[in-house]
Amino acid sequence: MKSDSQTFARAFGDFRTGFSQRELWLSLGWQDIKQRYRRSVLGPFWITIATGLQATAMGVLYSMLLDQPLREFLPYVTVGLIVWNVINASILEGADVFIANEGLIKQLPSALSVHIYRMVWRQLLFFAHNMVIYLVMLAAFGVWEDVSWASLLAIPAILLLFLNCMWVSIFFGIFSTRYRDIAPILGSTTLMLFVLTPVMWTTSTLENQMGAGSDRARLVELVPTFHYLEIVRAPLLGEPQALRHWVIVGVITLAGWAVAILAMKQFRSRVPYWV
Incomplete structure (x- = not known):
């Protein structure tokens, strides 16, 4: 027999209640x-400095290793690293979101989604601080010359990125609370994804080495984080975009939210016991 707590109405009600408590999670996130x-x-602003130094060191090093012009490669690496930090945090911090808030979950009568909103809001603040580096890049490397009205696509792309952060945090947060082995597995997985995703290297370099029509050069398309990176980085750098990146991200977003809502419906009432 289905419990009253295991209904879609309760799951969606949790999201509504959590959003209505925005003064709480906005304050906690800040x-x-x-x-x-x-x-x-x-x-x-130490967030900005740390990211800027990391991007500069990696950009200079890999531009020499891959024989890429620094003026083009450093902004590419910098924006890629800023976006990757959001993806990485949504997976790793998302997996720990309920465990880290054990005290609040057991003592504070609030919606479970409050902790998701708090984490995503915190990552949005980190992202905003890091975007200062992008503004510096616009002036220092003349990236602003390539920016056009098409660059406004970065706005819906960023919104879509954080919308995905939410379902990732919900899904992995719930199951990592129940099965504690998931968190270390995700740590290894994100490291592997970082290597496979073109953050520090370019797909054009891969195609030049293997040939533009090479099937092996197209294997990067199988890495989902590549598409998230492209829909944000390309417009910010004034580069052309392929529609397939948006389509793939859209499909993953719909499927991810379907799974996350189902997880909330089925297991949200058990999380306080699991933590």
Whole structure:
């Protein structure tokens, strides 16, 4: 017999209630950042500095290794790293989202989705700080010359990226709470995805080495994070986009949310016991 707590109405009700408690998760998300950089002079801008230094070091190194012009390659790596940080955090922090909030879940009568909104809001703030680096790139490397009205596609792409962060956090958060072995598995998986996703290398380099029509050069299309990277990075750099990236991301988004909602319906009432 189906429990009253295991219905789609309860699952969607949790999302609505959680969003209505936005003062709570907006405050908690901002407090997470303030606590992390407590007593620091620059505060959250250390996020920007750390990402900028990492992107510069990797961009300079790989531009020499791959024989790529630094003016084009460094902005490519920088934007790719900024987007990848969001993807990586949504998987790793998402898997830990309920476990890390064990005290609040057991003591504070709030919707389960509050912790998802909090984590995604925190990552949005990190992303906003890192976008300062992109603005510097626009001026320093003349990227603004390639930016056009088509670059506005980056706005829906970023929204789509964070919409996916939510379902990823819900899905992995629930099952990582129940099965604690999932989190370390995801840690190894994200490392593998980072290597396979063209963050530090370009698909054009791969095609030049293997031939544009090579089947092996097209294997990168099988990596889902590649498509998320492309829909955001291409418009920000003023590069042409292929429709297939949007289609693939759209299909994954719909399928992911279907699975996440089903997980919320079936298991949301059990999470407080599992943590």
